[in-house]
Amino acid sequence: MRTDILFHQLFEAESCTYTYIIADKKTKEAAIIDPVLETVDRDLKLIEELDLKLLYVLDTHIHADHITGAGEIRKRTHAQTCVSQKAHIDCVDIPLEEGQELKLGEKVIKVLSTPGHTNTCLTYYFEGLLFTGDALLIRGCGRTDFQQGSSDKLFESVHGKLFKLPDETIVYPAHDYRGMTSSTILLEKKFNPRLRETNSQDDFKKMMSELKLAHPKKIHEAVPANLACGRTKENEN
Amino acid sequence: MRTDILFHQLFEAESCTYTYIIADKKTKEAAIIDPVLETVDRDLKLIEELDLKLLYVLDTHIHADHITGAGEIRKRTHAQTCVSQKAHIDCVDIPLEEGQELKLGEKVIKVLSTPGHTNTCLTYYFEGLLFTGDALLIRGCGRTDFQQGSSDKLFESVHGKLFKLPDETIVYPAHDYRGMTSSTILLEKKFNPRLRETNSQDDFKKMMSELKLAHPKKIHEAVPANLACGRTKENEN
Structure with a gap:
C-alpha cells in the first residue's frame, strides 16, 4: 500500500x-491518463468520490482506436489537456516535450518522448509507475505502420530510454488484450517477444515488418477527432 | 511501489x-486467487516468468459463473487447493476456516469467513490488500438468492467484519463489469449503493429482494464442476 500517492486503473x-x-x-491534486470518451462519466464520478482536484488530462499519443475523453473532461472540469507539442494541436492547453515536469502536489510527473508507434508518443513517469501508452505493451508493443510510425525509433525509445529505468518500475500500458493489467521493466526486458534485450534492432524491424495488420476499425473517426481534443460533429459545442 | 510483496491482477x-x-x-512463495479454467495457461506462464513457488490456489467461494482453474493448476504444479471447509469438498487439500493463516514466506494470508453471497464465501487479507470474492464488489455486492445466500448474513459480513478493517485497505473483488479494478474500504463505506454505512440492514434486504436477476448462464455447469475442484467430464483424468 502506498500512503503518499493514489492510483486507480480503469x-x-x-x-x-x-x-x-x-x-x-x-x-x-490529480491527473488522468488516456481517458476514453465513452467512459468519461464513470471516470469523473470516481474523481469526485475521491475528492480530487483534477489538474491535467494527459494523452500518451493521438490514438487511432478510440476517441479521447480529454476535451469532454476539460469542458466539465478545470483540468488542462496535455499532448506532445509535436502533434501541433491548437486546442491543447499544455504542449509537452521531453524532460518536462508537471507538478502534482509535492510530486512530479516526468515526460519522456518515446516515438515509434507514432511520432508523438509520450511516456509518463510518476513515482515508480510508468505509463507507456502504446510504446511498450505487456509482452508486446504498438504497431509502427501508420501515423509516422517507425520501428527504428520505437526500438530506440524502448531500449535506449525505457529499459534504462530501474528494473522494478511498474509498467502500465494503454491497452491489453489478454487480461494482463501491469508489468515491470524487468519482465519486459526478459520476456517481451519483440523487444526483449536479446533481440537486435534488426530482429525487431523484421518482426514488425511481417505483422500485416488490418487498420484499426475506428482510425478514420478517431484520429481527426483526437487532433481536435476529442471533439466530433456529434459532441461539438 | 511495494518492495516486499509482489502483486498481479489478471x-x-x-x-x-x-x-x-x-x-x-x-x-x-506465492498464491493464486480465483483462477479461471480458460486462463490457466496464461496465469501459469506469468508465475513461471516471475520465478515463483506457487504454494496455494485459493478460491473465495464455489463460483456459479465460471469453472475454477484450481484443479488444473494443482495437476500442473505442487500447489495445494484451498476452499472453505463449509463446502465439504473431498478433493480440496486445505479446507479453510475463519481466522486461519496461510504462510507465504515471512508473511501470512489471513482467512475471513464472509458468508452471504453463498454460505461458503471467504475473504483473504494479505498485507493491506483484501480479496473479497463476491461478498463485496466495487460499488456493489454478490447476489444472495442461491447457493444458501442470505442478505442478512452478507450485511453482517460486510458491516460487521470488512468495514471494521482500516479505511485504506485496498479492495480487490472477484469481478467487475464496468472496468473498475480496485476500491478501498473507505470508498465502499461511503459510496456502495447497497452496503454503504448509512444503509440499514432492512434497506439492504429490501434492495436485494427486489433485484429479480436471471440465473448465471453457466450455473448448472460451473457449480458441479467447482464442487469437484474444477473437474468436468471433458478435463477429467
Whole structure:
C-alpha cells in the first residue's frame, strides 16, 4: 500500500483501453491518463468520490482506436489537456516535450518522448509507475505502420530510454488484450517477444515488418477527432 | 511501489473475473486467487516468468459463473487447493476456516469467513490488500438468492467484519463489469449503493429482494464442476 500517492486503473472494454488516475495524496491534486470518451462519466464520478482536484488530462499519443475523453473532461472540469507539442494541436492547453515536469502536489510527473508507434508518443513517469501508452505493451508493443510510425525509433525509445529505468518500475500500458493489467521493466526486458534485450534492432524491424495488420476499425473517426481534443460533429459545442 | 510483496491482477473477459497472484518477494512463495479454467495457461506462464513457488490456489467461494482453474493448476504444479471447509469438498487439500493463516514466506494470508453471497464465501487479507470474492464488489455486492445466500448474513459480513478493517485497505473483488479494478474500504463505506454505512440492514434486504436477476448462464455447469475442484467430464483424468 502506498500512503503518499493514489492510483486507480480503469478499463474500457470495447477498445481494451486502460485509463489511469494518479494523485498526490496530501494535496489531492490529480491527473488522468488516456481517458476514453465513452467512459468519461464513470471516470469523473470516481474523481469526485475521491475528492480530487483534477489538474491535467494527459494523452500518451493521438490514438487511432478510440476517441479521447480529454476535451469532454476539460469542458466539465478545470483540468488542462496535455499532448506532445509535436502533434501541433491548437486546442491543447499544455504542449509537452521531453524532460518536462508537471507538478502534482509535492510530486512530479516526468515526460519522456518515446516515438515509434507514432511520432508523438509520450511516456509518463510518476513515482515508480510508468505509463507507456502504446510504446511498450505487456509482452508486446504498438504497431509502427501508420501515423509516422517507425520501428527504428520505437526500438530506440524502448531500449535506449525505457529499459534504462530501474528494473522494478511498474509498467502500465494503454491497452491489453489478454487480461494482463501491469508489468515491470524487468519482465519486459526478459520476456517481451519483440523487444526483449536479446533481440537486435534488426530482429525487431523484421518482426514488425511481417505483422500485416488490418487498420484499426475506428482510425478514420478517431484520429481527426483526437487532433481536435476529442471533439466530433456529434459532441461539438 | 511495494518492495516486499509482489502483486498481479489478471482479468478473464467472458465472466469478467479477476484472478490475483500474490507473493512474498523475498522467498518467492506465492498464491493464486480465483483462477479461471480458460486462463490457466496464461496465469501459469506469468508465475513461471516471475520465478515463483506457487504454494496455494485459493478460491473465495464455489463460483456459479465460471469453472475454477484450481484443479488444473494443482495437476500442473505442487500447489495445494484451498476452499472453505463449509463446502465439504473431498478433493480440496486445505479446507479453510475463519481466522486461519496461510504462510507465504515471512508473511501470512489471513482467512475471513464472509458468508452471504453463498454460505461458503471467504475473504483473504494479505498485507493491506483484501480479496473479497463476491461478498463485496466495487460499488456493489454478490447476489444472495442461491447457493444458501442470505442478505442478512452478507450485511453482517460486510458491516460487521470488512468495514471494521482500516479505511485504506485496498479492495480487490472477484469481478467487475464496468472496468473498475480496485476500491478501498473507505470508498465502499461511503459510496456502495447497497452496503454503504448509512444503509440499514432492512434497506439492504429490501434492495436485494427486489433485484429479480436471471440465473448465471453457466450455473448448472460451473457449480458441479467447482464442487469437484474444477473437474468436468471433458478435463477429467
